[in-house]
Amino acid sequence: MASLEDLRAQIDEVDARLIDTIAERLRLVREAAALKAEHKSAAYSKERESYLLHSRAEMAEKAGLPAGLIDDLLLRLLRESYKGKGPAAYACLKPANRPIVIVGGAGAMGRLFSDYFKASGYHVEILEKDGWEQAPQLLGQALAVFVSVPISAAAAVIADTASFIAPDTVLCDFTSVKGPYVKQMLEVHPGPVLGLHPMFGPDIKSLVKQVIVSCGGRGEEQYRFILEQFKLWGAKICTCAPDEHDEAMSIIQALRHFTTYCYGIFLAQLRPPLQQILDLSSPIYRLELEMVGRLFAQDPHLYADIIMSSPRNAELIEAYFASLKPQIDLILQQDKEQFIERFMQARDYFGPYAQKFLQDSGALLAKIQDDWE
Amino acid sequence: MASLEDLRAQIDEVDARLIDTIAERLRLVREAAALKAEHKSAAYSKERESYLLHSRAEMAEKAGLPAGLIDDLLLRLLRESYKGKGPAAYACLKPANRPIVIVGGAGAMGRLFSDYFKASGYHVEILEKDGWEQAPQLLGQALAVFVSVPISAAAAVIADTASFIAPDTVLCDFTSVKGPYVKQMLEVHPGPVLGLHPMFGPDIKSLVKQVIVSCGGRGEEQYRFILEQFKLWGAKICTCAPDEHDEAMSIIQALRHFTTYCYGIFLAQLRPPLQQILDLSSPIYRLELEMVGRLFAQDPHLYADIIMSSPRNAELIEAYFASLKPQIDLILQQDKEQFIERFMQARDYFGPYAQKFLQDSGALLAKIQDDWE
Numbered sequence: 048m049a050s051l052e053d054l055r056a057q058i059d060e061v062d063a064r065l066i067d068t069i070a071e072r073l074r075l076v077r078e079a080a081a082l083k084a085e086h087k088s089a090a091y092s093k094e095r096e097s098y099l100l101h102s103r104a105e106m107a108e109k110a111g112l113p114a115g116l117i118d119d120l121l122l123r124l125l126r127e128s129y130k131g132k133g134p135a136a137y138a139c140l141k142p143a144n145r146p147i148v149i150v151g152g153a154g155a156m157g158r159l160f161s162d163y164f165k166a167s168g169y170h171v172e173i174l175e176k177d178g179w180e181q182a183p184q185l186l187g188q189a190l191a192v193f194v195s196v197p198i199s200a201a202a203a204v205i206a207d208t209a210s211f212i213a214p215d216t217v218l219c220d221f222t223s224v225k226g227p228y229v230k231q232m233l234e235v236h237p238g239p240v241l242g243l244h245p246m247f248g249p250d251i252k253s254l255v256k257q258v259i260v261s262c263g264g265r266g267e268e269q270y271r272f273i274l275e276q277f278k279l280w281g282a283k284i285c286t287c288a289p290d291e292h293d294e295a296m297s298i299i300q301a302l303r304h305f306t307t308y309c310y311g312i313f314l315a316q317l318r319p320p321l322q323q324i325l326d327l328s329s330p331i332y333r334l335e336l337e338m339v340g341r342l343f344a345q346d347p348h349l350y351a352d353i354i355m356s357s358p359r360n361a362e363l364i365e366a367y368f369a370s371l372k373p374q375i376d377l378i379l380q381q382d383k384e385q386f387i388e389r390f391m392q393a394r395d396y397f398g399p400y401a402q403k404f405l406q407d408s409g410a411l412l413a414k415i416q417d418d419w420e
Numbered sequence: 421m422a423s424l425e426d427l428r429a430q431i432d433e434v435d436a437r438l439i440d441t442i443a444e445r446l447r448l449v450r451e452a453a454a455l456k457a458e459h460k461s462a463a464y465s466k467e468r469e470s471y472l473l474h475s476r477a478e479m480a481e482k483a484g485l486p487a488g489l490i491d492d493l494l495l496r497l498l499r500e501s502y503k504g505k506g507p508a509a510y511a512c513l514k515p516a517n518r519p520i521v522i523v524g525g526a527g528a529m530g531r532l533f534s535d536y537f538k539a540s541g542y543h544v545e546i547l548e549k550d551g552w553e554q555a556p557q558l559l560g561q562a563l564a565v566f567v568s569v570p571i572s573a574a575a576a577v578i579a580d581t582a583s584f585i586a587p588d589t590v591l592c593d594f595t596s597v598k599g600p601y602v603k604q605m606l607e608v609h610p611g612p613v614l615g616l617h618p619m620f621g622p623d624i625k626s627l628v629k630q631v632i633v634s635c636g637g638r639g640e641e642q643y644r645f646i647l648e649q650f651k652l653w654g655a656k657i658c659t660c661a662p663d664e665h666d667e668a669m670s671i672i673q674a675l676r677h678f679t680t681y682c683y684g685i686f687l688a689q690l691r692p693p694l695q696q697i698l699d700l701s702s703p704i705y706r707l708e709l710e711m712v713g714r715l716f717a718q719d720p721h722l723y724a725d726i727i728m729s730s731p732r733n734a735e736l737i738e739a740y741f742a743s744l745k746p747q748i749d750l751i752l753q754q755d756k757e758q759f760i761e762r763f764m765q766a767r768d769y770f771g772p773y774a775q776k777f778l779q780d781s782g783a784l785l786a787k788i789q790d791d792w793e
Contacts, residue, residue, distance in 0.1 A: 051459075054452045061445045062476055066490060068441060070483040072434045079427045103435055110443040116500055117439060123492050126786065246702035252786060258702045285699050292700070298692055299705045305751065306683060312762050313743045315769035319671055325773075326658050327665070329619035329631045332672045334784075338708065340770045340777035347763035351756045361751050368748050370686045375741050378678065378734050383724045389685050390720040396688035397713045400698075404713035411707075411784075413499065413625060 073127065084138060096125060126255075137279060139168035141190070141272040146170040148189040150208055151196035155249035156221060160193060163254065163280055186211035191273060193243075194220040198352045201228055209235035217270045219243050223296065224356045225262045225289035232264055239266025241273060242289060244296075248345075255281030262289045293357065300353050301360035302367060304342065308350065311339050330412045446500065457511060469498060499628075510652060512541035514563070514645040519543040521562040523581055524569035528622035529594060533566060536627065536653055559584035564646060566616075567593040571725045574601055582608035590643045592616050596669065597729045598635045598662035605637055612639025614646060615662060617669075621718075628654030635662045666732065673726050674733035675740060677715065681723065684712050703785045 049057075100118055107117035147164050149157045152173030164171045172185045186192060192212055196204045201222045209218060209232070217239040222228045229242035242262035251257060259282050261274055274284050287295075325333060342350065354360060377386050394401055473491055480490035520537050522530045525546030537544045545558045559565060565585055569577045574595045582605070585591060590612040595601045602615035615635035624630060632655050634647055647657050660668075698706060715723065727733060750759050767774055 049451065049455075051452060051455050054448055054455065058445065058448050058452070059475075061441060061448060062494075063479060065438070065441050065445065066476070066479050066483050066485065068434060068438050069480075069489070069493070070485055072431060072438065073485070075427055075431050075434065079424060079431070082424050082427070102432075103439070106436060106439050107442075110439045112439065112443055112446070113500055116442070116496070119496050120442070120493055121435075123489070123496070127486055127489050246700065246705070248704075250782060256703075258700065260700060287700065291696075295692065295697055295700050298687075298690070299697060299701055299709075303705070303708050305747075306679065308763070308766075309744055309747045310679060311766045311770070312747060313740050314671070315766040316743060317671070317739075318769060319668065321770070321773050323664075324668055324672060327619065327631065327633060327660065327668050328672055330629075331621075332619070332676070334781075335676050335711065336672075337777040337781045338711065340774050341781045343763065343767040343770050344774035344778035347760040347767075348756075350763065351759045354751060355754050355756060355759075361754075364748060364751050366690075367686050368744060370689060371682055371741060371744070374678075374682045374685060375737060378727060378737050381728050381734075383721075383728060386724045386728075387720040390681070390716065390723065393681075393684040393688040394716040394720075396691060397684070397694070397716050400694050401713050401717035404710040405717035408707075408710045408714045409623060 069124070072124065086138075099125070126253075137163070137167040140276050140279065142168070143190050144170070145188050145190035146172040146185065148172045148174055148185050148192045150174045150192060150194045150204060152193075154195060156245065157193070157195040159249045159251075160195070160245075164276075167276060167279075182207070183211050186216075187213060189213070189216045191217035191219060191270075194218075194222070197348065198222050198224060198356050202231060205231055206235055212236065212238075214238045215269065217241060217266070217273065219270070219273065221245060223300065223353055225260070225287075225292045229262050229264045229289045239269035240264030241266075241270040244292065246285075253281065256283060257281075258283050258285055260284075260292055261286050262292055293359065297357070297360050297363045301356070302363050304350055305354050305360075305364050306367070307339055307342050308354070311343055314339070331408075334412070442497070445497065459511075472498070499626075510536070510540040513649050513652065515541070516563045517543070518561050518563035519545045519558065521545045521547055521558050521565045523547045523565060523567045523577060525566075527568060529618065530566070530568035532622045532624075533568070533618075537649075540649060540652075555580070556584050559589075560586060562586070562589045564590035564592060564643075567591075567595070570721070571595050571597060571729050575604060578604055579608055585609065585611075587611045588642065590614060590639070590646065592643070592646065594618060596673065596726055598633070598660075598665045602635050602637045602662045612642035613637030614639075614643040617665065619658075626654065629656060630654075631656050631658055633657075633665055634659045635665055666730065670730070670733050670736045674729070675736050677723055678727050678733075678737050679740070680712050680715050681727070684716055687712070704781075707785070 100121060103117050103121055104114075108114075147169045149161050149164075149171065151157050152161050152171075153175050157173065161171050161173060169190075172189075174182060174185055186208060189212055192208055194201065194204055194208055201220065205218075205220060205228065212218060215238050216236075218232050218236045219241045220228050220232065221243055223244055225242045225244060229240065232240040232242065240263075242264060244260040244262075246258040246260060254277070259277055261284050263270065263286070277284060324336065328336060354364075374389075376382075377389075397404070473494060476490050476494055477487075481487075520542045522534050522537075522544065524530050525534050525544075526548050530546070534544050534546060545562075547555060547558055559581060562585055565581055567574065567577050567581055574593065578591075578593060578601065582591060588611050589609075591605050591609045592614045593601050593605065594616055596617055598615045598617060602613065605613040605615065613636075615637060617633040617635075619631040619633060627650070632650055634657050636643065636659070650657060697709065701709060727737075747762075749755075750762075770777070
């Protein structure tokens with residue numbers, strides 16, 4: 048039997064080979080991406096990804112690798128190749144000599160989309176409050192305009208913007224509430240209207256697999272190229288009626304952020320020593336705490352805007368608060384039986400998702416533990 | 421320039437080489453593990469892991485790989501080798517012909533530790549309510565006894581157990597509340613006492629990097645081998661006074677689970693369509709929802725026990741509830757200024773952790789997105 052030193056020297060050698068092989072793979076993928084961009088095919092193909100995962104899993108099984116290992120490694124490699132796309136890598140689906148104008152384009156979200164449009168060969172113009180004297184000229188020739196401003200300014204900016212654009216310009220907004228703003232855009236602009244809600248922060252590394260909600264207003268034929276362009280960048284388009292969107296967002300964003308906010312405020316009043324809490328936390332509890340703490344590293348105005356963006360949110364939050372009292376009473380009365388009965392009702396509501404969530408988050412925890420000490 | 425088919429054929433070839441190289445690496449690591457077990461050295465070495473990550477990152481940089489890629493791939497490979505440890509892979513730090521007895525050892529947590537002790541060459545006996553007639557004989561010769569039963573039964577089982585064990589037997593419990601049970605164990609047993617709280621569920625794949633809280637009661641010299649054995653299995657031992665532990669757990673477990681429970685109960689009353697919510701959710705929101713839903717796939721008794729385990733928890737939950745009203749009022753009054761002021765106070769409390777949590781969870785989200793469509 049070899050000594051530990053011998054074995055470690057062999058592992059060093061194998062790792063060097065591993066690294067060279069990975070470098071070679073990335074090189075080939077880059078070549079393929081350049082070729083795909085030339086042929087205007089999409090950055091991300093679900094079919095190709097499924098094929099790769101499936102065929103490699105078969106190869107790995109034959110080689111005696113444990114189940115799931117090659118999938119994880121391959122997905123990590125694929126992420127690298129999505130992320131690595133350079134500015135020349137996307138096709139332009141609507142070549143035109145009219146610009147894409149992003150109103151509020153100097154903000155983080157505006158900049159993200161500006162970069163993507165530029166990387167696809169569009170002529171992009173940024174319009175800010177500061178340079179508003181250029182509005183008539185820039186907006187007048189725009190192919191499409193994206194209003195990307197804080198929600199508190201959205202109504203005024205949409206009205207101003209609409210007054211300068213041509214009847215065939217596609218008017219879009221990125222506001223996180225869709226009902227009132229899609230309605231307003233339809234009122235102030237006779238041409239194509241598209242409400243959009245990018246469901247991510249501007250700090251993402253790539254649009255691949257990110258959700259953009261699309262609430263079409265008018266002129267599907269004229270605005271379609273925008274959604275197709277988003278898909279080409281790898282985003283997932285979710286089409287939805289404006290009111291349906293708003294109802295779901297009250298839950299997904301407003302209520303969830305509000306409860307996280309409240310939890311953080313309470314901890315800040317209690318002031319338990321954070322490092323001790325972390326030391327005592329296994330991965331699942333650490334993740335719970337991270338999800339709370341991360342909110343407070345971000346822009347408070349953004350969260351105030353999201354939570355207070357509609358009367359519907361306030362109603363939902365009030366209803367949530369009212370629902371708590373019976374649960375508090377359970378704990379004070381140590382009523383385990385009722386606790387379990389309500390638990391089972393909620394399990395019933397979550398249905399097969401509860402088990403799926405447990406499995407998915409279990410896999411996730413195994414993964415993040417690699418990183419944490 | 422090669423055609424896309426050519427490139428894909430080359431990628432196929434590279435992937436085959438990649439898989440063979442990985443298989444070879446796993447083989448070498450298995451050999452090294454067998455060798456380490458022979459020499460009774462630990463399953464997991466932080467130093468070796470740091471060295472590997474550091475040296476491979478250097479090699480990868482020279483080969484032109486993007487930053488962070490080899491770290492992620494290597495950590496995933498290391499996880500495989502921790503997980504893959506077979507039953508013969510651990511050294512026994514306290515060879516003895518007296519058994520380790522796990523009271524409640526047929527439960528999931530008891531079974532987990534039983535497997536690990538067996539894998540380290542200990543003689544393990546399981547004692548359950550059903551076979552309690554064996555208690556005098558099994559407990560009488562025990563080297564160490566672990567009480568692993570639901571908290572509602574803990575006091576009675578500890579008392580019964582103590583009545584049969586020898587004065588030099590190490591008495592341990594796995595109860596999630598430590599103050600009262602460490603105190604009880606010290607009262608009913610004159611010998612070595614060790615309170616333990618494994619901070620994970622029994623569904624984990626490996627003990628590597630998992631936290632076990634240790635609240636020593638008496639006889640450090642006699643119980644030390646148990647903690648050393650846990651470390652050898654890769655666990656992280658966090659030493660803590662029983663009351664300190666309980667105070668932290670009220671926050672880490674009871675309050676957090678309670679708020680998650682309440683959120684799930686409210687959703688179950690509201691009944692929004694889950695699939696639509698998921699479709700509209702980007703990774704961060706999906707993760708938030710998973711963290712809620714996963715609770716309801718688990719044992720309701722366990723959560724009732726954790727939340728109702730001490731009067732301290734009820735007090736904390738009441739205080740939390742009382743703290744919510746001012747926040748609800750903010751929303752109803754649309755008081756953004758106050759919202760932001762309190763936000764900044766909480767940011768202040770989280771200090772540098774807020775930014776760290778944002779970064780860590782950002783990296784995590786990038787990672788889990790690989791898996792989600």
